[in-house]
Amino acid sequence: MTHPTIEHPTVQTPPRGLQPARWPGLIERYRAFLPVDANTPVISLNEGNTPLVAASRLQRRLGADVSLYLKLEGANPTGSFKDRGMTMAVSKAIEAGSQALICASTGNTSASMAAYAARAGVRSFMLVPHGYVALGKLAQGLHYGATVISIEGNFDQALQIVRELAQTHPVTLVNSVNPHRIAGQQTGAFEVVDQLGEAPDYLAIPVGNAGNITAYWRGFEAYHAAGLARRKPVMLGFQAAGAAPIVLGAPVAKPETIATAIRIGNPASWCCAEYARQASRGAIAAVTDAEILAAYDALAREEGIFCEPASAASLAGVLARAQREPFPPGSTVVCVLTGNGLKDPDTAIGQVPGTLTPVAADVAAIGRLLGL
Ligand code: F0G
Numbered sequence: 001m002t003h004p005t006i007e008h009p010t011v012q013t014p015p016r017g018l019q020p021a022r023w024p025g026l027i028e029r030y031r032a033f034l035p036v037d038a039n040t041p042v043i044s045l046n047e048g049n050t051p052l053v054a055a056s057r058l059q060r061r062l063g064a065d066v067s068l069y070l071k072l073e074g075a076n077p078t079g080s081f082k083d084r085g086m087t088m089a090v091s092k093a094i095e096a097g098s099q100a101l102i103c104a105s106t107g108n109t110s111a112s113m114a115a116y117a118a119r120a121g122v123r124s125f126m127l128v129p130h131g132y133v134a135l136g137k138l139a140q141g142l143h144y145g146a147t148v149i150s151i152e153g154n155f156d157q158a159l160q161i162v163r164e165l166a167q168t169h170p171v172t173l174v175n176s177v178n179p180h181r182i183a184g185q186q187t188g189a190f191e192v193v194d195q196l197g198e199a200p201d202y203l204a205i206p207v208g209n210a211g212n213i214t215a216y217w218r219g220f221e222a223y224h225a226a227g228l229a230r231r232k233p234v235m236l237g238f239q240a241a242g243a244a245p246i247v248l249g250a251p252v253a254k255p256e257t258i259a260t261a262i263r264i265g266n267p268a269s270w271c272c273a274e275y276a277r278q279a280s281r282g283a284i285a286a287v288t289d290a291e292i293l294a295a296y297d298a299l300a301r302e303e304g305i306f307c308e309p310a311s312a313a314s315l316a317g318v319l320a321r322a323q324r325e326p327f328p329p330g331s332t333v334v335c336v337l338t339g340n341g342l343k344d345p346d347t348a349i350g351q352v353p354g355t356l357t358p359v360a361a362d363v364a365a366i367g368r369l370l371g372l
Pocket of ligand 1: 080082104105106107108109110176206207208209210211212213261262308310311338339
């Protein structure tokens with residue numbers, strides 16, 4: 001076999017057929033736990049294998065001898081945990097012969113769907129609540145080539161519409177009511193156990209439509225049943241106070257929160273989230289927008305981690321809980337940070353007081369300005 005001529009002397013063209021050592025994506029890694037077989041076409045962006053980072057500064061706020069870790073789901077290919085469920089849902093949809101995908105979304109599910117639809121070469125349709133989707137998420141959906149419909153209504157209304165459309169038209173619904181989404185998202189729990197060498201004592205997670213808390217708990221149960229973890233964590237779910245139907249015990253007709261990703265008043269997986277709470281002897285509690293934003297800032301300034309506001313609900317909830325009821329010494333707490341902060345530049349910039357006023361390009365003046 002002849003290799004193509006190397007024109008630039010410093011650029012090496014790798015021999016054809018040689019593959020760099022790489023993470024194969026979560027379907028290949030966790031195939032034994034997922035409903036796939038040799039006939040399933042794997043639609044993957046090599047998602048998963050996200051960092052589990054020790055938060056040595058923030059953990060001091062949790063009391064003596066408590067370890068805090070952050071699972072950085074924003075490191076997934078489209079910047080959120082949704083890629084875990086979407087690689088599964090889209091692979092199964094393609095296996096079943098689907099030509100089009102649809103979802104309702106606060107932005108991340110639709111960004112992920114649009115990317116995997118592009119990868120699979122099928123159409124995708126996303127319904128989002130007008131005015132309540134972070135800029136980066138909207139840009140992703142549009143750029144990946146989805147058909148974007150911005151509705152005069154909230155997420156719960158959008159979900160109702162796509163459920164009806166998927167029943168009567170040849171489109172596959174890829175919201176987390178699709179069981180393949182939950183199956184794929186279990187791998188977040190598998191990774192936490194693989195990375196820590198054991199399940200943590202506490203797993204804290206934001207709750208919106210409640211698919212992810214459902215999936216994590218199922219994942220911990222599956223790993224435990226398979227003998228890959230000796231224990232299961234206490235599950236701590238956190239909703240935004242203005243969108244906390246599970247905490248209140250009733251749907252919220254007009255959910256409101258700065259954390260637009262979890263601005264949901266009637267979660268589809270409500271009962272499974274309650275099951276996870278009860279089976280793990282855990283809790284689902286509310287955090288205020290002020291608490292969410294304080295945790296969002298602390299993650300950036302004290303740990304160098306830029307997550308989106310909804311993601312910070314997990315840390316906000318853990319910090320609030322530690323004030324009321326200290327974590328037992330020796331315990332390990334994992335906060336799932338579900339999405340990348342770059343998705344929502346408006347909130348990040350809005351958090352910093354003052355606007356960026358340009359100054360003259362003068363060394364001495366700038367030195368004085370910086371107090372140097
Ligand atoms: N965090 C982020 C960043 C999210 O985008 C979502 C949900 C959640 C947490 C909550 O997860 O719904 O499984 O309880 N986003 C959905 C969406 C609703 O459309 O992107 P959940």
